[in-house]
Amino acid sequence: MHTKLFIPGPVDVSQRSYQAMVQGLVSHRSLEFEEIYRTVQSGLQKIFESKDPVFLITSSAWGALEGSLKNTCRKKALCCTSGAFSEKWYEVALANGIAADALKHDWGTPIDPNRVEEALKTGDYDAITIVHSETSTGTYNPVKEIMEVVKQFPEVISLVDTVSSFSGAPTPKDAWGVDVIVTGVQKALALPPGLALASVSNRALERAKAVPHRGYYFDFLELNQKHANNTTVTTPAIALIYALKDKVEEIESEGLKTRFERHARLNKRVHDWVEKQGLSLFPEKKYAAKTLSCIRNTRNIDLPAFNQALKDEFSFCIDGGYGKLKGKTLRISNMGNETEASMQALLDAMDVLIERFA
Amino acid sequence: MHTKLFIPGPVDVSQRSYQAMVQGLVSHRSLEFEEIYRTVQSGLQKIFESKDPVFLITSSAWGALEGSLKNTCRKKALCCTSGAFSEKWYEVALANGIAADALKHDWGTPIDPNRVEEALKTGDYDAITIVHSETSTGTYNPVKEIMEVVKQFPEVISLVDTVSSFSGAPTPKDAWGVDVIVTGVQKALALPPGLALASVSNRALERAKAVPHRGYYFDFLELNQKHANNTTVTTPAIALIYALKDKVEEIESEGLKTRFERHARLNKRVHDWVEKQGLSLFPEKKYAAKTLSCIRNTRNIDLPAFNQALKDEFSFCIDGGYGKLKGKTLRISNMGNETEASMQALLDAMDVLIERFA
Numbered sequence: 001m002h003t004k005l006f007i008p009g010p011v012d013v014s015q016r017s018y019q020a021m022v023q024g025l026v027s028h029r030s031l032e033f034e035e036i037y038r039t040v041q042s043g044l045q046k047i048f049e050s051k052d053p054v055f056l057i058t059s060s061a062w063g064a065l066e067g068s069l070k071n072t073c074r075k076k077a078l079c080c081t082s083g084a085f086s087e088k089w090y091e092v093a094l095a096n097g098i099a100a101d102a103l104k105h106d107w108g109t110p111i112d113p114n115r116v117e118e119a120l121k122t123g124d125y126d127a128i129t130i131v132h133s134e135t136s137t138g139t140y141n142p143v144k145e146i147m148e149v150v151k152q153f154p155e156v157i158s159l160v161d162t163v164s165s166f167s168g169a170p171t172p173k174d175a176w177g178v179d180v181i182v183t184g185v186q187k188a189l190a191l192p193p194g195l196a197l198a199s200v201s202n203r204a205l206e207r208a209k210a211v212p213h214r215g216y217y218f219d220f221l222e223l224n225q226k227h228a229n230n231t232t233v234t235t236p237a238i239a240l241i242y243a244l245k246d247k248v249e250e251i252e253s254e255g256l257k258t259r260f261e262r263h264a265r266l267n268k269r270v271h272d273w274v275e276k277q278g279l280s281l282f283p284e285k286k287y288a289a290k291t292l293s294c295i296r297n298t299r300n301i302d303l304p305a306f307n308q309a310l311k312d313e314f315s316f317c318i319d320g321g322y323g324k325l326k327g328k329t330l331r332i333s334n335m336g337n338e339t340e341a342s343m344q345a346l347l348d349a350m351d352v353l354i355e356r357f358a
Numbered sequence: 359m360h361t362k363l364f365i366p367g368p369v370d371v372s373q374r375s376y377q378a379m380v381q382g383l384v385s386h387r388s389l390e391f392e393e394i395y396r397t398v399q400s401g402l403q404k405i406f407e408s409k410d411p412v413f414l415i416t417s418s419a420w421g422a423l424e425g426s427l428k429n430t431c432r433k434k435a436l437c438c439t440s441g442a443f444s445e446k447w448y449e450v451a452l453a454n455g456i457a458a459d460a461l462k463h464d465w466g467t468p469i470d471p472n473r474v475e476e477a478l479k480t481g482d483y484d485a486i487t488i489v490h491s492e493t494s495t496g497t498y499n500p501v502k503e504i505m506e507v508v509k510q511f512p513e514v515i516s517l518v519d520t521v522s523s524f525s526g527a528p529t530p531k532d533a534w535g536v537d538v539i540v541t542g543v544q545k546a547l548a549l550p551p552g553l554a555l556a557s558v559s560n561r562a563l564e565r566a567k568a569v570p571h572r573g574y575y576f577d578f579l580e581l582n583q584k585h586a587n588n589t590t591v592t593t594p595a596i597a598l599i600y601a602l603k604d605k606v607e608e609i610e611s612e613g614l615k616t617r618f619e620r621h622a623r624l625n626k627r628v629h630d631w632v633e634k635q636g637l638s639l640f641p642e643k644k645y646a647a648k649t650l651s652c653i654r655n656t657r658n659i660d661l662p663a664f665n666q667a668l669k670d671e672f673s674f675c676i677d678g679g680y681g682k683l684k685g686k687t688l689r690i691s692n693m694g695n696e697t698e699a700s701m702q703a704l705l706d707a708m709d710v711l712i713e714r715f716a
Contacts, residue, residue, distance in 0.1 A: 002382040010383045010593060018380035021597070024360040025368045025550060027675065058552050059417045060592035063575040070573075097571035186593060192383060194416050194552045194595030213455035215428075217421040234418035235368060235544060237552030237595065239379070317385065 003311050006346055007319040008135050008164055008292040010186040010193050011336045017191055020246035021239040028238060034230035036245050041230070043248025047166065047256060048181060048199040050173035055223040056244075057196040058237045061163045061184035064196035066092050067218025068180045071208040072157040073098050073127035078119050080111040080129060080146070084136035084323040085161065089129045101125075107325070108137040108283040108294070117149045120156060126207075127157045133165035136322040138294025138331060139283040140165065147176045157207050163187055166197075167251060168263040168291035168335050179204040185240060188263065188291055189247055190336030195240045200224070264290050266334040266343045273347045277354060282329050295330045299358040303327055306357040314349040361669050364704055365677040366493050366522055366650040368544035368551050369694040375549055378604035379597040386596060392588035394603050399588070401606025405524065405614060406539060406557040408531035413581040414602075415554040416595045419521045419542035422554035423487075424450050425576025426538045429566040430515040431456050431485035436477050438469040438487065438504070442494035442681040443519065447487045459483075465683070466495040466641040466652070475507045478514060484565075485515045491523035494680040496652025496689060497641040498523065505534045515565050521545055524555075525609060526621040526649035526693050537562040543598060546621065546649055547605055548694030553598045558582070622648050624692040624701045631705045635712060640687050653688045657716040661685055664715040672707040 005012050026032040037056070044054040057064045069077060069092065077098055079090035082105035093100035103119050105111055111130065119125070128150055132143050143160060150158050159180045162171045166181075168188030173181050179201040186193035200220055208220045216222060222233045251259060270293045274281060282294040297303060303320040304327075310316050319331035334343060363370050384390040395414070402412040415422045427435060427450065435456055437448035440463035451458035461477050463469055469488065477483070486508055490501050501518060508516050517538045520529045524539075526546030531539050537559040544551035558578055566578045574580060580591045609617060628651045632639060640652040655661060661678040662685075668674050677689040692701060 003384070005383060005385065007385055010385070010596065013383060021550075022376035022380060025363060025371060026361070027363065027365055027368070028551075030675075059421065059575065060594070062592040063417065063421070066573060066575050092574040095572065095574045095577065184593070192379075192595070192597035193386075193593040194598060214453065215424060216450040216453045217417065217424050219453065234420040235542070235551040236418070237550070237598075238368065239550035239597075240552060240595075317388075 001315050003315045003317050005317050006333050007317055008187070008331050008333045009184070009335070011190050011333050013190055013192055014337050016250070017243045017246060020243045023242055025238050028231055028236055036241060037230040040241060040245045040248060043245070043252060044197060047248070047251065048171065048173045049175065050199050052173065052199045052201050053224065053227050055198045055200060055220070055227060056232055056236055056241060057198060057218065057223070058194065058232070058234070059196050060193065061161070061182055061196045062092070063218060064182045064198045065089060065161055066096065067220070068159045068182055068198065069093050069098055069127065069129065070096055070218065071211060071214050071220040072159065072180065072204050074211050075126040076100060076124050077127040077129060078103055078116070078125040080116065080131070080141070081105065082109055082111060082137070082141070083107050083131070083134035083139065086129070086131040086134055089131065089161065108139050110139065110287045111141045111146055113142065113145045113149045116146055120150065120153045126155050127159060129159045129161070131161040132171060133162060133289050133291060135164040135292065136325065137282050138289045138292050139287050140169070140289050143176055143178070147178060151177050157204055164335070165289070165291050167259065169260055173199055185244060188335040189244070191240060191243045191247060194237045195244065263334060266338050266340065267291065267293065269340065269343050269347070270332055270334055273350070282325070291335045292331055292333045294325070295332070297328055297330060299354070301330070301354060302357045303330065306353055309353050309357070310349060316346050316349055359673050361673050361675045363675050364691050365675055366545070366689050366691045367542070367693070369548050369691050371548055371550055372695050374608070375601045375604060378601040381600055383596050386589055386594055394599060395588040398599060398603045398606060401603070401610060402555060405606070405609065406529065406531045407533065408557050410531065410557045410559050411582065411585045413556045413558060413578070413585060414590055414594055414599060415556060415576065415581070416552065416590070416592070417554050418551065419519070419540055419554045420450070421576060422540045422556045423447060423519055424454065425578070426517045426540055426556065427451050427456055427485065427487065428454055428576065429569060429572050429578040430517065430538065430562050432569050433484040434458060434482050435485040435487060436461055436474070436483040438474065438489070438499070439463065440467055440469060440495070440499070441465050441489070441492035441497065444487070444489040444492055447489065447519065466497050468497065468645045469499045469504055471500065471503045471507045474504055478508065478511045484513050485517060487517045487519070489519040490529060491520060491647050491649060493522040493650065494683065495640050496647045496650050497645050498527070498647050499645070501534055501536070505536060509535050515562050522693070523647065523649050525617065527618055531557055543602060546693040547602070549598060549601045549605060552595045553602065621692060624696050624698065625649065625651065627698065627701050627705070628690055628692060631708070640683070649693045650689055650691045652683070653690070655686050655688060657712070659688070659712060660715045661688065664711055667711050667715070668707060674704050674707055
């Protein structure tokens with residue numbers, strides 16, 4: 001029996017999405033593809049809440065996150081860190097020979113706009129990395145407040161990771177004033193992994209023109225040139241783009257606001273369960289993610305055994321903590337196609353098992 | 359009605375492959391995934407005819423081709439060019455700030471081992487790029503003969519692109535003595551695009567250790583570390599990996615030799631048609647690719663109109679030439695799942711139309 005994934009990505013894919021994937025291929029240099037590209041584009045712009053072009057990049061989100069730094073940082077990057085993925089972005093800068101400083105925060109605490117301001121005032125930086133939804137700790141950073149600071153420093157190009165929030169919670173790019181948002185398709189979009197999306201401002205494209213050795217595969221200027229022709233630089237993940245077209249149409253039908261409310265409601269249901277079970281969230285509730293929950297294992301649940309039983313007896317899979325939080329936290333996704341009934345089925349199963357393993 | 363692709367990639371995907379793709383996802387950090395990874399690995403090693411690890415990289419082949427240079431070239435790359443894709447590889451080196459020289463050959467002519475020897479004797483180079491199957495001209499380069507030269511220069515890491523030959527014609531990596539072979543899955547493997555494969559020698563990994571700023575996403579050492587645990591660095595194109603597992607099993611059933619013979623036989627059928635129609639191959643017959651055919655448009659066929667009619671009346675799609683050969687050549691793929699009957703159906707349709715448009 002298929003195990004249903006409630007891990008924070010990849011999540012379960014609907015039969016509808018699978019059906020959209022397996023249509024016969026077209027050439028990515030055909031009029032048919034251009035038409036699909038246009039539809040996907042306008043749908044994605046609505047979800048990004050931005051007029052900027054969205055590049056479809058055949059890679060994990062990490063490829064595009066790395067690329068965003070390579071395209072925009074000439075001087076030094078300020079990397080706001082408060083969890084595994086934001087710390088990794090800092091390491092990725094260094095792996096590329098890009099000068100960078102980590103503005104370190106404790107895991108699960110929100111990035112402090114005042115500290116960002118203090119750092120940017122040095123004038124050392126021309127790019128900043130901010131993870132909106134830190135998947136390792138289930139924390140949303142206050143991007144709006146951080147961006148109010150960043151916007152005072154016009155030299156600084158802002159790069160934001162919305163991998164585990166995009167389309168499940170508001171990420172209003174133009175209202176925030178963010179230059180580059182990168183996300184993936186295997187989280188709240190609930191498609192199989194293999195495609196990254198990058199919404200890129202004109203400011204970021206202008207910066208790229210001044211950055212040497214941007215490379216080829218993730219080069220914003222190459223991507224933008226092909227984007228103007230409604231296609232991609234290299235042969236893209238066409239089957240996933242079919243599914244993405246279907247998904248943006250599905251989201252249009254559901255309504256973006258309704259979709260955000262559904263995710264928030266299902267997330268609250270998990271939070272209520274946490275309280276009922278005498279557990280607590282890893283981050284302060286105010287900053288808790290709306291698309292997944294990171295829960296402190298305060299009842300010393302034997303997580304490997306718990307997860308194995310959840311899988312064997314109920315065919316559900318949750319996550320037992322990431323990186324240094326492994327064993328110390330549970331992570332539960334409410335992203336994608338979930339409903340009250342599907343979330344409740346998981347919570348009911350966990351009710352049964354927690355008594356056995358706590 | 360679905361248009362069947364006979365372009366040189368992507369090619370048509372079988373229902374069997376589609377069915378393999380749409381199984382429910384597993385986490386790429388699960389034992390189930392490790393098991394799939396192992397099966398794929400041993401199947402691919404047989405097709406590469408190499409004991410070296412094969413990295414599964416979620417990108418177009420171009421990402422891995424770019425990465426192969428970034429991982430192995432410290433000094434200067436010698437890029438053997440004779441068509442659009444080999445020339446692009448040279449440009450990609452420059453886009454990364456990698457010093458490189460193009461060893462230019464006329465389009466459609468084979469790379470000359472003597473010229474390679476002459477160039478390498480300068481001692482300027484520590485990496486060489488060779489395209490086995492130049493898709494833009496339908497030409498196979500004599501990799502065996504070139505490698506006999508390259509092997510005399512132990513400092514030089516050899517990088518070979520087999521994108522449009524892999525699994526359709528022999529590419530015996532260890533017998534050739536090649537360090538890195540990069541390919542994709544949307545050509546002779548006949549899967550939807552979105553996954554690159556890189557077989558990487560220990561020599562190449564040792565070189566990578568000495569190359570700074572290799573980046574993250576295509577870093578061979580990161581890939582190799584996760585490979586040791588039967589998984590990938592970032593969330594991979596899991597659905598494509600399912601289909602790849604099924605494909606290597608299918609190839610095992612068909613037999614690699616039988617598969618090569620089938621491709622050669624279907625390719626000869628196209629060549630016979632070329633002769634019958636009073637056309638000629640773009641390259642010298644001795645160097646003509648076995649997986650696709652690039653045909654000179656010596657009868658001045660109105661190719662856009664011809665292709666449109668082929669599509670409208672027969673639901674087939676061939677290619678009307680790439681780059682500077684657009685309009686001057688036709689390209690026909692015989693890669694993937696084709697049979698005598700399926701190729702003949704295409705050739706019969708072209709027989710009908712050529713009289714109308716020549």
